[in-house]
Amino acid sequence: MSSTSDIDKLIELMAKLPGLGPRSARRAVLHMIRKRALLLAPLAESMRIVAETARECLNCGNVGTTDVCDICTSEKRANGEICVVEDVADLWAMERSGVFKGRYHVLGGTLSALDSVGPEDLRIPRLRDRVETEHITEIILALNATVDGQTTAHYIADQLEGRVRLTSLAQGVPIGGELDYLDDGTISAAMRARKNI
Amino acid sequence: MSSTSDIDKLIELMAKLPGLGPRSARRAVLHMIRKRALLLAPLAESMRIVAETARECLNCGNVGTTDVCDICTSEKRANGEICVVEDVADLWAMERSGVFKGRYHVLGGTLSALDSVGPEDLRIPRLRDRVETEHITEIILALNATVDGQTTAHYIADQLEGRVRLTSLAQGVPIGGELDYLDDGTISAAMRARKNI
Ligand SMILES: [Zn+2]
Numbered sequence: 001m002s003s004t005s006d007i008d009k010l011i012e013l014m015a016k017l018p019g020l021g022p023r024s025a026r027r028a029v030l031h032m033i034r035k036r037a038l039l040l041a042p043l044a045e046s047m048r049i050v051a052e053t054a055r056e057c058l059n060c061g062n063v064g065t066t067d068v069c070d071i072c073t074s075e076k077r078a079n080g081e082i083c084v085v086e087d088v089a090d091l092w093a094m095e096r097s098g099v100f101k102g103r104y105h106v107l108g109g110t111l112s113a114l115d116s117v118g119p120e121d122l123r124i125p126r127l128r129d130r131v132e133t134e135h136i137t138e139i140i141l142a143l144n145a146t147v148d149g150q151t152t153a154h155y156i157a158d159q160l161e162g163r164v165r166l167t168s169l170a171q172g173v174p175i176g177g178e179l180d181y182l183d184d185g186t187i188s189a190a191m192r193a194r195k196n197i
Numbered sequence: 198m199s200s201t202s203d204i205d206k207l208i209e210l211m212a213k214l215p216g217l218g219p220r221s222a223r224r225a226v227l228h229m230i231r232k233r234a235l236l237l238a239p240l241a242e243s244m245r246i247v248a249e250t251a252r253e254c255l256n257c258g259n260v261g262t263t264d265v266c267d268i269c270t271s272e273k274r275a276n277g278e279i280c281v282v283e284d285v286a287d288l289w290a291m292e293r294s295g296v297f298k299g300r301y302h303v304l305g306g307t308l309s310a311l312d313s314v315g316p317e318d319l320r321i322p323r324l325r326d327r328v329e330t331e332h333i334t335e336i337i338l339a340l341n342a343t344v345d346g347q348t349t350a351h352y353i354a355d356q357l358e359g360r361v362r363l364t365s366l367a368q369g370v371p372i373g374g375e376l377d378y379l380d381d382g383t384i385s386a387a388m389r390a391r392k393n394i
Pocket residue numbers: 057058059060061062068069070071072
């Protein structure tokens with residue numbers, strides 16, 4: 001199938017996306033070819049633009065299309081609070097909730113002795129600088145409730161202790177969560193943090 | 198996030214692909230941005246090329262980059278056999294197996310009274326023509342083992358009866374298949390078609 005090699009190449013590239021294997025890549029490519037004008041051509045153009053313009057914010061590590069992201073340049077977001085997250089996906093999740101009005105700091109991972117990820121690999125020095133230059137009063141450590149996430153949170157807390165208020169997200173039963181489906185750790189944490197009603 | 202609207206638009210388009218929802222589209226876009234040179238830019242270019250060149254074969258309905266596909270133009274594939282499939286994905290699956298040496302006919306779906314899909318919508322008239330013009334001796338109906346697939350197979354068999362040998366794929370236990378995981382219909386079919394060893 002020599003002249004279909006362009007299609008084969010597209011399938012191969014699509015299969016490299018997270019969550020897609022060869023089979024779902026083939027299905028996606030067939031779907032795109034059927035919707036050439038409505039989906040394939042617009043996707044090609046959208047990807048070209050993003051490939052040219054997307055960059056990491058030099059201040060916080062958020063992804064945007066400018067050297068310093070919209071959140072870091074917005075004076076409205078300068079409320080003295082920084083929410084520290086592992087990943088841009090976590091920042092996006094926080095933004096969708098609409099609950100946080102301050103700025104972010106994206107670590108880009110967690111400390112890991114096993115993978116030799118140290119503080120310098122995670123924008124932790126930059127976070128220390130920001131506490132001074134942006135007059136930060138509170139750092140909210142919104143790291144994942146994993147061993148590595150919590151190790152990283154403790155390391156950052158140690159580094160910043162005494163210079164700023166340090167908080168973390170409450171742990172407990174998710175809204176709509178059924179106890180039967182929760183892991184034991186979550187149930188224990190929720191029980192220990194129980195409140196009067 | 199006004200200047201990130203290009204990224205938002207890409208996420209929105211990616212979420213329209215089969216098997217991807219908003220969450221996996223966001224993950225895919227972040228992954229592509231991180232691998233901009235290795236993945237995002239090549240994907241944009243590959244999609245642009247396929248959007249410009251991909252077309253359905255006028256003879257069989259296969260997807261390729263020429264008006265008549267490689268299989269239909271190859272004299273080696275003119276062995277008098279046509280394998281009828283519902284979808285290009287099925288044609289690709291047959292080609293990967295390497296077991297079939299003839300040509301294909303892609304119906305583009307199944308007959309369905311409910312969705313008012315008739316024979317004209319499915320390239321069935323074209324299949325009748327091909328039996329004559331391509332000197333076809335055998336039609337292999339490789340349709341899915343669903344109610345609609347089998348209804349369509351029976352309709353085509355009725356139309357072509359007496360003009361050509363009509364066969365269908367054997368039904369049975371898949372290689373490596375565990376009985377415990379198979380549905381009752383497959384087990385019944387395999388039992389009825391049992392062979393001496
Ligand atoms: Zn920023």
